[in-house]
Amino acid sequence: MNPANRQPIISVRELTAKYGECTVLDKISFEVNHGEIFIILGGSGCGKSTLMKCLIGLHQPANGAVFIDGERFPGTDEETYNRILRKIGVMYQSGALFGSMTIQENVRLAMDEFTPLTMDAKNAAVAAKLALVGLQDAAGKLPSELSGGMVKRAAIARALALDPAIVFLDEPSAGLDPITSAGLDATIIKLSRDLGITFVIVTHELASIYTLAGRCIMLDARTKGIIASGQPADLRDHPPNDLVKSFFHRQPLPTYS
Ligand SMILES: Nc1ncnc2c1ncn2[C@@H]1O[C@H](COP(=O)(O)OP(=O)(O)O)[C@@H](O)[C@H]1O
Ligand SMILES: [Mg+2]
Incomplete structure (x- = not known):
């Protein structure tokens, strides 16, 4: 292993995130290793998207810090910020492509902005x-001409535009049927295996979680912290608390049943 790869690719230390006076995440810490598929779980409104926004520098933590490849992000100088930003690809929860642009134009957008490549070179990279x-056959199509699963794939291709080391996906299988969702999981696993990309994925889909089989953390709105972490099968077989048990066994919480 390259010695540079021994440190975690993402390190989150005592991160607190707030909107105004409202604390959403309270002093959470975890690390993501190079090449890992890392899964963020938790009920609606527990702060998964907020955490993702902190990791990609879109939400400034109230306290604590995020380090990417050992560098604080977002740091204080613009050059470092832009260099780290280039290592990151993102598919947001809304996931939307620009409707008036072809798939090729959507995927090329970041290349147009951030690379000096010729149009031919960029189009070859998009392909x-x-x-x-x-x-490969959808370059000239508009997003409205694609199925839901194909739009998600196009959004992933767009996240890959600048050859990122880390790709963040916020609820990639939301709204997809199980077969399409399984196809998307297979694509993520292939990209992870073949290109060594680190994935950080927010998902609720139990089937996806077991297929992706990455290390998970589970957030909890009540404690505003991480209430469990580990491999999905271990959390299912040895849940550390009722919330984790209910989630992995798809049962109502005992207090609500
Ligand atoms: N821009 C915002 N302003 C104020 N509150 C927000 C904002 N975004 C999210 N929140 C609140 O923060 C909490 C966590 O939201 P979010 O991170 O979107 O949760 P999740 O992705 O787990 O569903 C929720 O209570 C939500 O209402
Ligand atoms: Mg969300």
């Missing part, structure tokens, strides 16, 4: 990204 997600 390669689309092939990675199985959309």
Whole structure:
């Protein structure tokens, strides 16, 4: 292993996130290793998207810090910020592509902005990204001409535009049928295995969680912290508390039943 890879690719230390006076995450700490598929779980409103926004520098933590490859992010100087930003690809929960642009134009957008490549070189790079997600025939189509699963794939191709080391996906399988969702999981696993990309994925889909089989953390709105972490099968078989048990066994919480 490259010695540089021994440190975690993401390190979160005592991170507190607030909106105004309302605390959403309270002093949470965890690390993500190079090449890992890392899964963030938890009920609606517990702060999963907020955590993702902190990790990608879109929400400033009230306290604590995020380190990417050992560098504080977002730090204080713009050059470091932009360099780290280039290592990150994101698919937001809303996931939307620009409706008036073709799939090729959507995927090319970041290349247009951040690279000096010629149009031919960029279009060749876009074709390669689309092939990675199985959309090689969709370059000239508009988002409205694609199925829900294909739009998600195109959004992943767009996240890959600048060859990121880390890709963040916020609820990628939301709204997809189980077969399409399984296809998306297979694509994520292939990208992780073949390109060594680190994935940080917010998801509720139990089937996906077991398939992706990455290390999980589970957030809890009540304590505003991490209430469990580990491999999904271990959390299912040895749940540390009722909330984790109910989630992995898809049962109502005992207090509500
Ligand atoms: N921009 C915002 N302003 C104020 N409160 C917000 C904002 N975004 C999210 N929240 C609140 O923060 C909490 C966590 O939201 P979010 O991170 O979106 O949760 P999740 O993604 O787990 O559903 C929720 O109570 C939500 O209402
Ligand atoms: Mg969310």
